[in-house]
Amino acid sequence: MRSSRSLSCIPQSDYNPRMHYFDWTATTPMSRHAIDVYSETACKYIGNPSSTHPLGQEAKARLDQERAHIAGLLGAKAKDVYFTSGGTESDSIVLSSLLQSPSPGEIITTGIEHSAVLEFRKTLENAGWKFTAIRCPGGYLNLEDLRAALNDKVRMVCLMKVNNVTGTVLDTVGAVKIVREYSRQIGRPIHIHCDAVQALGKIPFNPEQEDLDSAAFSAHKFCGPRGVGILWCRSKAISSLSRGGGQEKGLRAGTENLAGICAMGAALEDITSSIEINYNKVYSYRESLVSAARECGFKIISPVECGTFENPKASPYILNISVRPVPSEVFLRVMSDKGFCLSAGSACSSNSRGKAECVLAAMNTDPMDRMSSIRISIGADNTDDQVQGLCNALRQARQELGLWK
Known part of the structure; x- marks a missing residue:
């Protein structure tokens, strides 16, 4: 049995002693272990895994070892693990495979997906596909809405596991059962893809046990390097639009980032070995932040209760609050001046009207709350002092903005 290893990310004082990081959903600092493995691999394995000479074959053997x-x-x-540049590319490979179909059909997803999925809407619709995005009141998919949306033209269902805006955990297991049942009725397979970027290493998740066909993961969400990810795919019906040297069995062309892949493996081992310990630690931090937010009179947009580690209803790593009537951008500047890195929680594009519908709107969140949404995302390397400091900063900001009741 593996021993639990601390994440041991680079101390925040090393990269900015004035700032406390609470934006772990956006990206995470690399762990020391991952950095050490990256450096060691980059120095030791200089060959291209596709080369036939000894140095190339050494790199290939290391790549195969890390894949296993x-x-x-x-x-x-x-055999079902493919290395990519991250969650977005992993999603893209699966979704773009639909464009190779000679007869367009329909894809069902939710209105709360990451933009890596929702931004494919225009591309697919231009190619003749019907793109159905089911609204999710409160951040949860009503399985009966999914059942009602299924029809004999559906080729793919795409569902996230953990929402990156509010942390809601979707019942992918229940959704898969409904889709499989319908698939048997029509006598044709329907591909089920899951964006599990915010789930891996944070809540229990096994793509095979959930009976999925494919799933996307990203290393920089669990203290690995940026620019590296995983596509788990056991379906032979998925083929990539991108062509090249045939790496990753032709599904993702381009020379493999061996150092990044090995560093990702190191980070993943660390975080999975301490997943329940981290869950409980972060859960307690979130409880403190919920109490402070309520004390300030802020509305909790995320589910208040997370459930248990074995049966999570929401990720404790994500807390979305409304600071209405203060706009998100104003509150973020105030908190940044106090030394805290947070993010706006609306997950909407502020630059283009044609973008996918706001995630919070698809959750039926009040428009005023959407304008004032703040996402606090916690990491296992945050400390008690940082969390208490953030609680105090929320109270101070509320008072300074003249909103204290």
Whole structure:
């Protein structure tokens, strides 16, 4: 049995002693272990894994070893693990495969998906596909809405596991059962893809046990390097639009980032070995922040109760609050001046009208709350002092903005 290893990310004092980081949903600092493995691999394995000379074959052997290692951590088979540049590309490979179909059909997803999924709407519709995005009041998918949306033209269902804006955990297991049942009725497979970027290493998740066809993961969400990710895919019906040297069995062309892949494996091992410990620690931090937000009179947009580690209803790593009537941008500047890195929680594009519908709007969140939404995302390397400091900063900001009741 693996021993639990602390994440041991680079101390925040090393990169900015004045700022406390609470934007872990956006990205995470690399762990020391991941950095050490990256450096070691980059120095030791200089060959291209596709080369036939000894140095190339050494790199290939290391790549195969890491694929098996990561597959084991996922509870999957090595043959189903493909390395990509991140969650967005992993989603893109699966979604763009639909464009190769000679007869367009329909894809069902939710209105609360990451933009990596929702931004494909225009592309697919231009190619003749029907794109159905089911609204999710409160951040949860009503399984009966999914059942009602299924029809004999549906080729793919795409659902996230953990919402990156409010932390809601979708019942993908229940959704898969409904889709599989309908698929048997029509006598044709329907591909089920899951964006699990915010789930891996934070809540229990096994793509094979959930009976998915594919799932996307990103290393920089669990203290690995940026620019590296995983597509788990056991369906042979998925093929990439991108062509190249045939790496990753032709599904993702381009020379593999061996150092990044090995560093990702190191980070994934660390976080999975302490997943329940981290969950409980972050859960307690979130409880403190919920209490402070309520004391300030702020509305909790995320589910207040997270459930248990074995049966989570929401991720404790994400807390979305409304600071109405103060706009998100104003509140973020105030908090930044106090030394805290947070983010706006609306997940809407502020630059283009044609973008996917706001995630919070698809949750039926009040428009005023959407304008004042703040996302606080916690990491296992945050400390008690930082959390208490953030609670105090929320109280101070409320008073300074003249909103204290």
